[in-house]
Amino acid sequence: MTYLKRSKRPGRGRATTAFVVGGLVFVFALTYLFPSFFPSVFFPVGSLFWRAEQSTVGFFVSMGKIVQSKYSLVEENKRLTEELAARDRAALMLDDVRTENETFKSMLGRTGKGNYVLGVILVRPPVSLYDTLVIDVGTKDGVAAGDKVYAEGDVLVGDIAEAYGSQSKVALYSVPGRKTPILVGTSTVATDATGRGGGNFIFTLPAQTKLAEGAVITMPSIRNHIFGVVQRIMVDSTDSVQTVLFRSPANVNQLRFVEVDRTLR
Amino acid sequence: MYRIAFNILLAVSLFYLPWWAGALIVLSGCFLVDAFFEAILFAMVADAFYGTGFGFHGFAHVATLYSAIVLGVASVIRTRLAW
Numbered sequence A: 001m002t003y004l005k006r007s008k009r010p011g012r013g014r015a016t017t018a019f020v021v022g023g024l025v026f027v028f029a030l031t032y033l034f035p036s037f038f039p040s041v042f043f044p045v046g047s048l049f050w051r052a053e054q055s056t057v058g059f060f061v062s063m064g065k066i067v068q069s070k071y072s073l074v075e076e077n078k079r080l081t082e083e084l085a086a087r088d089r090a091a092l093m094l095d096d097v098r099t100e101n102e103t104f105k106s107m108l109g110r111t112g113k114g115n116y117v118l119g120v121i122l123v124r125p126p127v128s129l130y131d132t133l134v135i136d137v138g139t140k141d142g143v144a145a146g147d148k149v150y151a152e153g154d155v156l157v158g159d160i161a162e163a164y165g166s167q168s169k170v171a172l173y174s175v176p177g178r179k180t181p182i183l184v185g186t187s188t189v190a191t192d193a194t195g196r197g198g199g200n201f202i203f204t205l206p207a208q209t210k211l212a213e214g215a216v217i218t219m220p221s222i223r224n225h226i227f228g229v230v231q232r233i234m235v236d237s238t239d240s241v242q243t244v245l246f247r248s249p250a251n252v253n254q255l256r257f258v259e260v261d262r263t264l265r
Numbered sequence B: 001m002y003r004i005a006f007n008i009l010l011a012v013s014l015f016y017l018p019w020w021a022g023a024l025i026v027l028s029g030c031f032l033v034d035a036f037f038e039a040i041l042f043a044m045v046a047d048a049f050y051g052t053g054f055g056f057h058g059f060a061h062v063a064t065l066y067s068a069i070v071l072g073v074a075s076v077i078r079t080r081l082a083w
Helices: A014-033 A037-066 A070-107 B002-015 B019-032 B038-050 B062-080
Strands: A116-123 A132-135 A148-151 A155-163 A168-172 A179-184 A189-197 A200-206 A216-218 A228-235 A241-247 A257-261
Touching: A014 A037, A014 B038, A037 A116, A037 A132, A037 B002, A037 B038, A132 A257, A132 B038, A179 A200, B002 B019, B002 B038, B019 B038, B019 B062, B038 B062
Parallel strands: none
Antiparallel strands: A116 A132, A116 A257, A132 A168, A148 A155, A148 A257, A155 A168, A179 A189, A179 A216, A189 A200, A200 A241, A216 A228, A228 A241
16 A cells, blocks of 8 residues: 655645635734734733733742741841841932932923833743833823833833833833934943843944943933943954943843833823 | 644743744744644734834844744745655
8 A cells, every 4th residue: 555645645725725825914914004903902811811920920939938948038138138228328328319419400490200100011021022021001001102111210221112001012222223322421422322132232432432341321311310331342453443332230031110201291 | 733732832932931932832833733824823923012113123023034934944844754
């Protein structure tokens, strides 16, 4: 008996294949012409799954902590208490300076105070291929495309790319290939940084420009914030430019919340 | 059976798993399942879910392109092999 190879057996027919390919082309056209169609339909469903995942993970993390030895918990408690006391002292000074700064801005008719809403991160990289976040606040909470997104208080991480009813998509500034205007260090040299994904950026400056590792990068804005910290400077003796690598101080893989500034409107 | 399993895996990866896990599922699904067109459908939804105007170095359909290429290559290889 001769058996046909699986690949030589009669297929489903050209009509079926044409139908499937036609369907895929239709779906692609739908996503291309109406990019918000799928997110607006599936985000409400997806957020149910994402919230369920967060609850489950939270439960297992709590269980893990319970089985830690008491000794290590006491040691950790002691260390954290000391650290907290040190930070409280530093924060007192910081609050004072911040209040003074706001007073000066108010005297000059400007203010850095915003209108913020807290958003829980539902999806973050690496689930998202494009270095984007999905958060649980949307147009119902007054969020709109273009609003700035901050993490850990004063770290500017991205802006709202698309806002739906109860969810929004945040495009991080570190989206690969995205260009962002920045101010470098205390001299506030203006240039464009290019995103490299995962909170990393790259930019070039003339080699004569003095810059040190650890220098703070900001964006032109009235609000006090940090955009990044210089990690590495590469200067080739044969080149007239220096390449600078920097990264955001906020690790998006560990964040749970972000603040959305709604003062643009 | 494989088809249903891979569809479930892709649906789970869309919501929970890192993007590279989804890429591996698409790769294996295209070789193990006959005419696995669902891979492209899931990739389109993934692009719509997580993509923005900035895309990936300006290209906003990376997952769709990847799955289309993998499906095409797998189809060609499958006609020359039997397992």
